[in-house]
Amino acid sequence: MEKYVKILKDNNMKITSHRINVLRYLDKHCTHPTADQIYTDLKTNNPSLSKTTVYNALDALESHGIIQAITISGSELHYDITHEMHHHFYCKKCGKIIDIEFCCPNINKMSEYGHEVEEVHGYIKGICKKCIKKGS
Amino acid sequence: MEKYVKILKDNNMKITSHRINVLRYLDKHCTHPTADQIYTDLKTNNPSLSKTTVYNALDALESHGIIQAITISGSELHYDITHEMHHHFYCKKCGKIIDIEFCCPNINKMSEYGHEVEEVHGYIKGICKKCIKKGS
DNA sequence: TTACAAAATTGTAATCATTATAATTTAACA
DNA sequence: TGTTAAATTATAATGATTACAATTTTGTAA
Structure with missing residues (x-):
């Protein structure tokens, strides 16, 4: 059974080709795409695809926790497969989102507050290495 | 000289009553309001205020770093006066944003990556204490 | 298999936050 | 006090996302 079918099945979700394609796309592309980017790319091989279906x-x-929405840009959502905790850097110049592989030890303090934690997002914004070089 | 006038002056910004009002509003209200909430509240004492002016x-x-946009909700921007680093908890049920007073020691590692860091946002999402109580 | 019910897909229209525009007014400074 | 650049205003436009209703498909049980 294909990896993605198993994921859907394990989550009691109906198996549809669109869901598999979206999931595979996010697994293969570590670019943190938007819904529109996913839609545009998948549509080339599947012209009947509707944007609403991607949404x-x-x-x-x-909602099953298989992927996460990244709200870093403030203007549109980007998506990422959920895996080990990591953070994101957003370049204000080129708009690229870059994975940052560390996590905060203080997150454990959250239990003191009494809130139920479901997601942790670390967003760092600035100018990326490449844009610094270009700019100078 | 009023506190807010000084802030604007120190940043070489033109002094206007609207800017002072927005700044005072954010200073007095620690609710992380949206542009629309600020607009609605300020409009009651200043009916000629335009929403574009608030934006x-x-x-x-x-852009002068006096306030920060919080992108935690994913659907609209919330605003906060910039002060010591802290993080935010977003309740998925009631939508409230709560200040979380700790920060991540690993942020210093960012220099290793070569990107220029301008902002650090820690967003934690889940169900807040109050909503947990209500729900049970 | 075949049939059924629930859920997914589709295309279109609607929504809502935000931005663009152009005319008017105001702040800062000589 | 007059001038200029910038801020304000109202309105229109944009763009991401959601609502909706008709159609199709999936999962399951006869």
């Missing part, structure tokens, strides 16, 4: 698939996958 | 004032204040 629905993303919502379904997100 | 402009927020943009100007943000």
Whole structure:
């Protein structure tokens, strides 16, 4: 059984080709794409695909915790497969989102507050290495 | 000289009553309001206020680093006066944003990556204490 | 298999936050 | 006090996302 079918099955989700394609896309592309980028790319091989379907698939996958929405840009959502905790750097110049592989030890303090934690996002914003070089 | 006038002056910004009002509003309200909430509240004492002016004032204040846009909700921007680093908890049920007073020691590692860091946002999402109580 | 019910997909229209525009007014400074 | 650049205003436009209703498909049980 394909990896993605198993993930959907394990989450009691109906197996549809669109969901598999969206999931595979996010697994293969570590670019943190937007719904529109996913839609545009998948549509080339599947012209009948509707953008609403991409939104629905993303919502379904997100509500099961399989993927996460990244709100770093402030203007549109980017998506990422959920895996070990990591953070994101957002370049204000080129808009690229770069993975940052560390996590905060103080997150454990959250239990003191009494809130139920479901997601932790670390967003760092600035100018990326490449844009610094270009700019100078 | 009023506190807010001084802040604007120190940043070489033109002094306007709208900017002062927006800045005072953010200083007095620790609720992380949206542009619309600020607009609605300020409009009661100043009926000629335009929503575009609120957006402009927020943009100007943000570009000078006086305030920060919080992208935690994913659907609209919330604003906060810039002060010591702290993080934010977002309740998925009631939508409230709560200040979390700790910060991550690993942020210093960012220099290793070669990117220029301008902002650090820690967003924690889940269900807040109050909503947990209500729900049970 | 075949049929059924629930859920997914589709295309279109609507929504809502934000931005663009152009005319008017105001702040800062000579 | 007059001038100039910038801020304000109202309105229109944009763009991401959601709502909706008709159609199709999935999962399951006869």
